[in-house]
Structures are given as structure tokens and as C-alpha cells.
Amino acid sequence: MNPKIQRVTKEMEKTRDKIGALQARLRDLEKQKTELENTEIISAVRGMDISLTELADMLKAASGQFGPNTTAQKKEDSEE
Numbered sequence: 001m002n003p004k005i006q007r008v009t010k011e012m013e014k015t016r017d018k019i020g021a022l023q024a025r026l027r028d029l030e031k032q033k034t035e036l037e038n039t040e041i042i043s044a045v046r047g048m049d050i051s052l053t054e055l056a057d058m059l060k061a062a063s064g065q066f067g068p069n070t071t072a073q074k075k076e077d078s079e080e
Contacts, residue, residue, distance in 0.1 A: 045055065 048055070050058070
């Protein structure tokens with residue numbers, strides 16, 4: 001096989017390996033970020049001086065404002 005083709009093929013293999021390692025690192029960093037965000041949310045909720053019932057009521061009220069279907073629901077409302 002042509003030495004240039006071999007060199008390019010070897011470089012491609014190295015690049016694929018690096019990409020795989022970087023993707024794994026990215027997944028780990030995303031998990032760390034999520035864990036830190038969750039810890040921050042938990043700390044904020046625990047810092048609030050409210051009962052569990054009040055917290056549940058507050059979350060129910062807020063779910064209409066911040067839920068995953070908020071943008072879809074707003075779009076449907078605007079179409080009517």
C-alpha cells in the first residue's frame with residue numbers, strides 16, 4: 001500500500017480515538033454539571049422555610065409556567 005495512504009489512514013485512526021475520548025469526557029462533564037445544578041436546586045429548596053405541602057403546591061402552580069410543554073401550549077393558545 002502507498003505510504004502516504006498508510007500515513008493518512010493511521011492519522012484517521014488516531015483522530016477517531018481522540019474523538020471518542022473527547023466525547024466520553026464531554027458526557028462526564030455533562031453529568032457533573034447536572035449533578036451540580038441539582039445540588040444547587042436542592043440547597044435552594046432546603047433554604048426555603050416552607051412545608052412540603054406548600055412546596056408541592058408551589059411546584060404545581062409553577063409547572064404550568066415552566067413545564068416542558070410550555071412553548072407548545074403557548075403556540076396552541078396563540079393559534080386559537
